[in-house]
Amino acid sequence: MTKAITLALSLLAVPAWADWQVNMNEGVTAISREVFDLHMLIFWICVAIGIAVFGVMFYSIFKFRKSKGAVAEHWHENTTVEVLWTVIPFVILIGMAVPATATLMDMYDTSEADVDIQITGYQWKWRYQYLDEDIDFFSNLSTPREEIMNAQAKNANYLLEVDNPLVIPANKKVRFLITANDVIHSWWVPHFAVKKDAIPGFINESWVKVEEPGVYRGQCTELCGKDHGFMPVVVEVKSEEDYAKWVADQKAMKLAMAGEASKQFSMDELLAKGEGVYQATCAGCHQLNGQGIPGAFPAITGSSIATGSIDGHIDIVVNGKAGTAMQAFKEQLSAVDIAAVVTYQRNALGNSVGDMVQPSAIQK
Amino acid sequence: MKDWLRAFASVFAAFLGVQSEENRERDFQQGRFSVFVVAGIALTLGFLLTVYVLVKVVMSFV
Ligand SMILES: [Cu+2]
Numbered sequence: 001m002t003k004a005i006t007l008a009l010s011l012l013a014v015p016a017w018a019d020w021q022v023n024m025n026e027g028v029t030a031i032s033r034e035v036f037d038l039h040m041l042i043f044w045i046c047v048a049i050g051i052a053v054f055g056v057m058f059y060s061i062f063k064f065r066k067s068k069g070a071v072a073e074h075w076h077e078n079t080t081v082e083v084l085w086t087v088i089p090f091v092i093l094i095g096m097a098v099p100a101t102a103t104l105m106d107m108y109d110t111s112e113a114d115v116d117i118q119i120t121g122y123q124w125k126w127r128y129q130y131l132d133e134d135i136d137f138f139s140n141l142s143t144p145r146e147e148i149m150n151a152q153a154k155n156a157n158y159l160l161e162v163d164n165p166l167v168i169p170a171n172k173k174v175r176f177l178i179t180a181n182d183v184i185h186s187w188w189v190p191h192f193a194v195k196k197d198a199i200p201g202f203i204n205e206s207w208v209k210v211e212e213p214g215v216y217r218g219q220c221t222e223l224c225g226k227d228h229g230f231m232p233v234v235v236e237v238k239s240e241e242d243y244a245k246w247v248a249d250q251k252a253m254k255l256a257m258a259g260e261a262s263k264q265f266s267m268d269e270l271l272a273k274g275e276g277v278y279q280a281t282c283a284g285c286h287q288l289n290g291q292g293i294p295g296a297f298p299a300i301t302g303s304s305i306a307t308g309s310i311d312g313h314i315d316i317v318v319n320g321k322a323g324t325a326m327q328a329f330k331e332q333l334s335a336v337d338i339a340a341v342v343t344y345q346r347n348a349l350g351n352s353v354g355d356m357v358q359p360s361a362i363q364k
Numbered sequence: 365m366k367d368w369l370r371a372f373a374s375v376f377a378a379f380l381g382v383q384s385e386e387n388r389e390r391d392f393q394q395g396r397f398s399v400f401v402v403a404g405i406a407l408t409l410g411f412l413l414t415v416y417v418l419v420k421v422v423m424s425f426v
Binding site for chain 2: 101
């Protein structure tokens with residue numbers, strides 16, 4: 001009894017009741033509101049049809065029930081009625097197609113964009129390339145492994161947070177050119193009403209113009225393999241000045257990174273950096289402890305490549321291995337990151353080869 | 365001439381998916397196969413042309 005009361009009380013206390021939202025959200029762009037209005041219009045048309053059809057049905061069932069002596073009519077053909085129930089839905093569908101077409105035409109109008117960004121889906125991360133700015137980066141899931149493994153409480157943005165969000169300016173038309181590198185993915189941000197398949201070899205276009213700065217989250221929405229649920233989309237919309245500042249920062253960082261690549265690193269520095277790179281980029285397949293997943297992803301611990309010639313090891317990381325999930329990391333990682341992760345794999349995870357490689361020796 | 369009109373009417377009814385039993389029997393007893401084939405092709409082309417023109421007209425508002 002006390003148990004039941006506690007349970008009842010705890011149910012009342014659940015704050016989530018207040019956030020209960022069943023309808024789709026209105027979003028933050030003119031297009032998303034248009035889509036929402038269209039959705040509501042068609043929803044109410046469906047409700048009206050449902051009430052009319054089921055109303056007539058239930059009324060007839062009740063009014064002409066057998067206990068009142070109703071006798072079934074045995075007729076077969078009535079061309080007038082048949083034509084009516086064919087033509088009425090036809091007219092309703094055409095009527096709904098008119099506003100739907102108007103909205104679709106707005107959604108497909110990608111002309112006269114202020115910013116062009118190429119979005120590429122990878123297993124399992126997104127790559128964002130700013131076509132006019134020479135900015136190019138990958139966006140990886142940043143939720144800590146401990147939360148995923150239930151060793152830690154999950155934060156509010158669990159599986160909806162990344163290391164490098166896509167940054168776009170507010171009140172500018174931003175065009176997305178969406179494609180994929182390996183398998184089909186799909187880029188989705190509900191608040192923008194943008195959901196577009198990312199298909200290798202094709203470029204799909206979409207666009208947004210967001211009025212309010214803020215952070216908007218979405219997900220990959222085309223089943224794309226083991227970590228499909230672990231490649232979220234995060235978009236940070238900044239005011240025009242903040243965006244300009246961000247672009248300048250990105251360029252400065254790029255210059256600084258180019259300088260780093262010619263520096264000499266100690267073994268400890270490389271190992272410390274390499275551990276971070278390994279956990280963020282490689283552990284999804286080769287696992288945190290380096291044991292891999294038998295049959296799918298080879299172990300790094302004791303691997304003949306990771307404990308063999310260092311040139312072969314560098315080569316598979318830089319160029320990948322065609323036809324396997326082991327992709328070329330030269331686009332995704334800087335020379336410093338590659339040198340660090342190779343050094344880490346050779347001298348950690350149970351390996352102790354003892355050698356190391358400097359970033360300057362990485363040929364991309 | 366009446367044959368042709370009837371064939372077109374029947375093909376149109378087939379497009380809609382509704383036909384009376386009376387007309388069906390008449391078509392099967394008196395109709396000529398070739399007339400129905402020609403009417404069918406003509407109406408199909410007409411349908412395609414209608415969709416094409418409709419799309420052109422709608423797109424002219426972009
Ligand atoms: Cu995906």
